Amino acid sequence: MAVEMLAYIDRKSPIHQLTGVSKLICFIVWSSAAMLTYDTRILAFLFIFSIVIFIVSKIKVSEVSFVLIFILVFLFINNLAIYLFSPQEGVKIYGSSHVLIEIAGRYDVTIEQIFYQCNVTLKYFAVIPVALLFIVTTHPSEFAASLNKIGVSYRISYAVALALRYIPDVQRDFRTIALSQQARGIDMSKKEKLPIRIKNAASIIFPLILSSLDKIETISNAMELRGFGKGNKRTWYSARPFQTGDYVTLVVFGIIFVTAMVVTFHDGNRFYNPFES
Amino acid sequence: MLKRNQLSIRTIVAIGIGAAVFIILAKFAAIPSPVPNTSIQTSYAFLALMAVVFGPIAGGLIGLIGHALNDAISYGSVWWSWVVVSMIVGLLIGLASKKIDIESGIFNTKKIITFNVVQVIAQGIGWFLIAPALDILIYAEPANKVFLQGLFAGVSNMVTVGVIGTLLLAGYAKTRSRSNSLTREL
Amino acid sequence: MKKRVIEFNNYSFKYHSQAAPTLHDINITVFEGEKVLIVGPSGSGKSTIGHCINGLVPFSYKGEATGSLKIMGKDAHSIDIFSRSKIVGTVLQDPDGQFIGLTVGEDIAFTLENDCTEQGVMKNLVEETAKMVEMDEYLSSSIHHLSGGQKQRVSLAGVMVDKVEIILFDEPLANLDPATGQYAIELIDQIHKETNTTVVIIEHRLEDVLHRHVDRIIVVDDGLIVADMCPDKLLSSEILESSHIREPLYVRAAKYAGCDVIEEMMPSQLHSFSIETCKDKLLDWFEKANDAVPKEIKLPVLQLKDISFRYAPAHETIKGISLSVEKGEMVSIVGKNGAGKSTLSKIICGFEKPRSGSILFKAQDITGDTIKERSLRIGMVMQNPNHMISKHLVFDEVVLGLIIRGVPENEAKKKVEKVLKICGLYPFRNWPISALSFGQKKRVTIASILVLEPEVIILDEPTAGQDLRHYTEMMDFLAELNRQGMTIILITHDMHLMLEYTTRAIVMDKGRIIADDPPSVILTDSEITRQANLKETSLLFLAKRVGIKEPKEFVEHFIAYDREVRRQWQ
16 A cells, blocks of 8 residues: 655646646556557557657656556556456457467466567556646646636636545544554554454544544635535636646647547457457 | 535545545554465445445545545556446445434444445455456456456455445444533532 | 724624523624634634634534624625625634645735736745745745745735735744744734734733733633723733733743832833832842752663764754753753754653663663553653543543553553543543544543653643643643652743743753753743744743842743642632
């Protein structure tokens, strides 16, 4: 479980310069493209292009390495699981079988399977740099404004802003509660037996819930007293105006998306099959 | 008044704070379980409580925002197939909020059964059907793998929500009960 | 004739959730440009008056109202909460709840955003308003990097940005250290003068608010208006005493000395207070005094040796602290917000591991002990009781720690009953905790720690948010525990608490101990008080003005005398 959290990293770069709205749209377009396609050429292109963007952003790999390590471990286990459960998935998809190493019956390693699993991995890799960048280069203040701009109701956008605003407060409350309960001997770590652990967890969560309900009350009062929700629209202090760079970026991403979809689906199959002759 | 059909401020705040609590519980209050590399997610018990207290829209949005933000800030990418499941689970459990009517302060056996039937159905739909279906659709992962994953996640979450969720709801109901019959005992 | 901006006429109000009305037939009129203070003990209905003015009653809190309430000459019920927010701006007690934006600029702009103000106009207005509260340098700072006082200034700017007619402050001093509180009062005064806005302050720390002039004080007790008069007249009456509101200490001292405080003496501010006529009485009262308590030396129970700690690599939170607490002592730890007081207490309880140094309990090294082992010797009571309570019934909550430690049921029951009796909670043992008052809840948390029989107990702000009556009850209860041999460490902002109840005060600043002396010495040392954001007690100035050569002894005498008097009216 990653205890560290990703947060906005302040830097001067063309990526930081883009408005939150552009970044949000690009993130959505990019994720959709990578989710829809299974064409190896497209995925490879997306991956390489996203690495270029990452370099442009001046974010250092070391700043996000704790997340990368987690993802690599996850992908490794995921690949292992796929192989264990369905070692011939690739053969099924690509309709041919080139055995590379013979192990035992269905566990024979085929080129198709390796290719298929490379594609699965690539699919994740193609999204990770862009998703990471979206998170570390978008100032949280701008995030809600951006959601609102792309059509999400301002009320729900503000709920997201509130979540971002109060995560540290809730974390502090949780820590205080967990420590004071621990001091009375209530523990939910491995030292206790499972049924006791579960009961103890409830003793720690319950005070957190009650204090959060109090918070909800205070904050709704404060927002109501300051006129939240009176109109159908609201403006945003931290929204930023569009600049040339934003338009250019959106056009480029649009072209990439359309091209990716055309290349992927023109033959009626989202998989690119190098084994077909 | 035009605001009748819109979310009330209280619900909006509940969504925001609820999502923040969901994230903190997912990150820090997972109970180590006997199965290696897995943990019991207390955050879903909390999600169930919020869905019952604040209704389906709040439940769905707490699941959606909480899970998506948690993925984003913890792992740097969002696993939409599972985020959607959290949203649907919150939404479906929330549909029972009127029937359970927790604000009445009564949470008797009948309501406990209603709650658990609803949560099992909601999570069944989410983890056994939607999660694997989306994983196959988006990632073309092997069917037997994703169904087993869904089965495991679903069962462990059903048990967690069944035990901790019921405990939390019972505790919450008690705080709502009228206390005007109190006398000092010497 | 000035314009009436707020008018309560034979107004009564009952919350739907409560059996009895909270306000009975009240009449209040506030005129344009006035500065009015509303005081009253907890549960008196003073917050409800605030809610009626800003519209939370009846729009958020439902209930039945009779009589009339007019705001700006219009029937209040005809002004919905949004229009109301254009007239009345409210600064709430809890800055973390009021501060909704992620950054200072966003938070100040919140109201403007809701009005769909165009961004360029908004930015200018925000900057202008931020300048008025001296926060324009911090517009892009995140809330998490601000001090309590700064957060409050932002909250104030957030309501001022709307050019409201009335600003309502709901307990503005509750979360501030003494010096920051004083600054807040100066700021409110300055804003009032510059903008000629009507100001209504709800607060029970009377002396602190009177640091600057107010036009009128309204005293609320039990839902009734018991006084509505200018400060000088109120202070020369007996009303405050009978409503259990703490008078300014210098006025109290003059009354104890037998002076007849009258309106013409202008007692509302110390520098204007003419004490010529009662100088002799004060001198006389002081000379009669002889209350030195001999100090006996006991064994140290808790020793810290060269403790250092940091949360982040660059910034040392605790810098090489050494101290020793003797058995049976009652010690206070004071200092400004962020000085390291709470961190130090967490280190003592084992919640945080020090980077270097050692902790000794009765000469035995306990630095490596776990939280659970530590808790057998040292108990910690958190500031917010809601952070500790996890059971529904009082008895269940207090017995929880014993059950977990495997104490047999019979024995546990006996122990709990004994502790509940000490804490005055025995009659409530089968009550749901949610039915108790804040002070009672706090006592439940103390009981749940006491039952584990620690030898040292640490309390974080034990009296925060409590009025004089509950404060006295709570502190007398702790003093009684102390007499029975319990060692008590208090973390507090309350100067009077430290003076009145503790024999020794440890003053922290920037992670260091800058003083360790009897409270009366510390509060008469202007250098230390300035450095630690404390406030010199007004008694000191009084003593100086009267010409007493040993002001420290005068302060001590007052404390001893006051404690005796208050014990009698319990």
